[in-house]
Amino acid sequence: MFKTKKITALVCLAFLSASAAHAADLTRDNGAPVGDNQNSQTAGPGGPVLLQDSNLIEKLQRFDRERIPERVVHARGTGAFGNFVEEADLSDLTRANVFEAGKTTPVFVRFSTVINSGGSPEEARDPRGFSVKFYTEQGNWDLVGNNMPIFFIRDAIKFPDFVHSLKPDPVTNLQDPNRMFDFFSHSPESTAMLTWLYSNRGTPASYRKMDGFGVHAFKLVNAKGEIHYVKFHWVSRQGIENLTPAQIPVVQGKDFNNLTRDLYGALAKGDDPKWDLMIQVLKPAQLADFPYDALDDTKEWKGVPERKVGTMTLTKVPANFFESTEESAFAPSRMVPGIEPSEDRMLQGRLFSYADTQIYRVGTNYMQLPINRPRVPVTNNHQAGELADSKKEGSINYDPTGLQDLKQNPEYRMTQLPLTGTTQQRAIAKKMEFVQAGERYRSLSASDKHDLVANLVTDMSQITNEENEYTELSYFYKADPEFGTRVAKGLKADVSRVQAMAAKLEG
Ligand code: HEM
Known part of the structure; x- marks a missing residue:
């Protein structure tokens, strides 16, 4: 019942917008109707196109500016x-x-x-x-x-480097697992996330x-x-x-x-x-x-x-x-x-x-913009800037003021956090890099484990630096010996060398 209604509504909307398009004038951005949208104004039959053709100029200018920068990540x-x-x-x-x-x-x-x-x-x-x-x-x-x-990582200071290693190579413009695993083999905290990413999830x-x-x-x-x-x-x-x-x-x-x-x-x-x-x-x-x-x-x-x-x-x-x-x-x-x-x-x-x-x-x-605008009134002293459209009125664009009553409710103050110590630049104390990667591996079905191993082998076979390959393998081995062994065997690597390197890793 609901489905039928929804489809009927969609059909009606499509009909309405189609008929509205027939009825409405084609206009320029200033709302003025357009007389001819197919032929530019020219100086006679063989002459150049005229600069006074503002519909043509507007169309080309607008087209030239249709793109904004895409998101640096999550573009699609x-x-x-x-x-x-x-x-x-x-x-x-x-x-x-x-x-x-x-x-x-x-x-x-x-x-x-x-x-x-x-x-x-x-x-x-x-x-x-x-x-x-x-x-x-x-x-x-x-x-x-x-x-x-x-x-994959736990500190924002690593994020730009992490993303650079995953994005296409700045020379070839191709994504390259060799660069990715160069980063990951130097970032053991990524092991559990790789176990998720290379599974069918x-x-x-x-x-x-x-x-x-x-x-x-x-x-x-x-x-x-x-x-x-x-x-x-x-x-x-x-x-x-x-x-x-x-x-x-x-x-x-x-x-x-x-x-x-x-x-x-x-x-x-x-x-x-x-x-x-x-x-x-x-x-x-x-x-x-x-x-x-x-x-x-x-x-x-x-x-x-x-x-x-x-x-x-x-x-x-x-x-x-x-x-x-x-x-x-x-x-x-x-x-x-x-x-x-x-x-x-x-x-x-x-x-x-x-x-x-x-x-x-x-x-x-x-x-x-409508998609980002809150559905409640926005009242503050931010103003002006490119394409401002706040509709704000009045002279008081500062605070504190006795001329306007804008409440600040102490109930909405941020909570307090007790602090000790000095400023520092240090890694966290309890890293436990590999345990959850092992738990994740063991939670998978036999066929999911098979696909995880196969997916890793495909990309890790492109690692050109042997030290990076063995380091990454030692992480998977430390997470779960069976897991590490299967990936190592898939890459025809020396399992005893992987095992020896894994034995030196902490938690
Ligand atoms: C310090 C670490 C991170 C930084 C600096 C960062 C930065 C960014 C930037 C700059 C964008 C583009 C936003 C835009 O252009 O609108 C973005 C998008 C996004 N990020 Fe992150 N990111 C980080 C970590 C993460 C993490 C941990 C997650 C998941 C929990 C995540 C999920 C997303 C999502 C889902 C989007 C797309 C948002 C959308 O749909 O528009 N990011 N990120």
Whole structure:
């Protein structure tokens, strides 16, 4: 019934817009009607084209400027609108009203691949971005995550180098596993994430059939100012489905836009995908209870139960790809009262980087675009700049002032964090690089283990530096001897040398 209604509505909309197009004048950007859109003005039948043809000049100028810089990572993306319905009452944990029982909050979601450019194939082995913008009654909250629960590195200072090693070689412009594994073999903290990426989770069959993870710990703060640390997990109600190594070339040969087509095809049929939002919760004192640093984003919180808090449903394909999916700007720093960042060193770097790149990529006033604009009034003293359209009126553009009454509610002050010691530049104490990679390997089915090993062998066979190859193998061996042995054998490497190197590694 619902499906029929939705399809009828789509057909009606298509009809309305088609008939409107027939009725309306074609205009220039100033709204003036155009007389002839097929022939330029010329000086007689054989003369040059006239500069006074402002419709022609405007068309060419606008075309010349159609591109904005694509995202430096996650350039290939697909967006959809929907809503999030909170079911649980989380007032014991947070004052954020997106988490009030029964509250429905509109969302915009963007799924993406990470490394390749805007038009690249969607089947590439890559993490998938899973970004959710909640338009809450207290302002926008962006949960900018991935389809895997952890990340490759734990300190933002390594991020530009990490991305450079994965991006195409600056000489050949080709992605090169030799460069990637040069970086990874010098970054043992990446071992667990590689075990995820090279499993078939690295090639999802559908955006609808993958989970999402906030990855970092965040803080929830309740009305009494009490803090809890949480991790977020979107569980797909469609289940998980991945492409096997054998399926990838077949799918890619038919359609390298398969993930977008799958999502938009489902939405057009009214087969709206859903994800349940789960949280894990720790009291601050419990962070110390783990053999690893609980604020290290290369770690999952093992043994901490998850509870379901609500459900997100995607319902609508945006009507304009560029003005929604391309111009959307997600940032981990975009939070609302009751949600704060944890001290995770990666998250702390991300708090700066996203809004910074968006000022460059989209423009200074990118937050005023409809896709990014909060659904609540924005009242502050930011002003002017490229394409400003705040509609702000009045003379008072400073604070403090006695001439205007703008409240600052102390209830919304950031929570306080007790500190000790001096400033420092030091790695975290509890690294535990390999244990969770081994656990992940052992959790896989026999066929998934086979594919993981085969996928790694394919890329690691391109490593040209023997020391790098053996170092990387020693990480997998340390994670799980069977795992390391299988990859080593696949590469025809000396297993006893791998074993000896692994024996020298810590935790
Ligand atoms: C310090 C580490 C990181 C830095 C500096 C960084 C930086 C960036 C930048 C500059 C963008 C482009 C944003 C834009 O142009 O709008 C981006 C996009 C993105 N990043 Fe990161 N990133 C980091 C780590 C991570 C991690 C750990 C995750 C996953 C948990 C992640 C997930 C994403 C996603 C999903 C997008 C795409 C957002 C969208 O759909 O528009 N990033 N990142």
